[in-house]
Amino acid sequence: MDRTATTYHQRVAQEKRALIVSAATALFLELGYDRTSLARIAEQSGVSRATLFKQFPTKAALFDAIVTKSWSTSEEEEIPPAGNITEGLGTIGRRYAELLGRRQMTDLFRIVIAELPRFPELAHAQFSQGKLPYFESVRSYLLAEHEAGTVRVEDVDLAATQFLGMISNYVFWPALLVPSWEVSPERVAQVVDEAVRTITARYATQGPAASTDD
Structure with missing residues (x-):
């Protein structure tokens, strides 16, 4: 895979990660941490469950990402x-x-x-x-x-x-x-x-x- 393709895939991954973090933050505020499932976050962010679980295998990992971003x-x-x-x-x-x-x-x-x-x-x-x-x-x-x-x-x-x-x-x-x-x-x-x-x-x-x- 050439450098251009690698850069493109990295950018797409970063964009999807940002969408997931944004959707999770909104759902945690609306429904609460406990009532928000990773499946619901995937649906809200418009990514597949496989993509979400690859980025964040647990809600705790996702919350850590929210902290880091903030x-x-x-x-x-x-x-x-x-x-x-x-x-x-x-x-x-x-x-x-x-x-x-x-x-x-x-x-x-x-x-x-x-x-x-x-x-x-x-x-x-x-x-x-x-x-x-x-x-x-x-x-x-x-x-x-x-x-x-x-x-x-x-x-x-x-x-x-x-x-x-x-x-x-x-x-x-x-x-x-x-x-x-x-x-x-x-x-x-x-x-x-x-x-x-x-x-x-x-x-x-x-x-x-x-x-x-x-």
């Missing part, structure tokens, strides 16, 4: 280099706000909350495969800034939680509870900027050479 960012979006805490946090904050503003993120949390009593493993998957890896990337960035001397952070976990929380508490959680909640792009930018200012005011040093013993 928390995915562009491959080019690497952790900003240490050295400028304002620019670095600004980049991270804008990415986080964009991530939380996606429809699939709200859908994911609604599925987890609705099914938590019967399927706690869904919440575990959402945390361990989605939120935790993202949190760790922010934590790693703050740790790098601490080691570079641009910030003095004794509790990196707390600092990362503070920063992300200031953004999510305005941009995401109200939207989860109030479907009509809307935040303009200008307001989102303001929320991110204020979160950056708050963190830098609390943790930034006067310069890379500042002593941690001051």
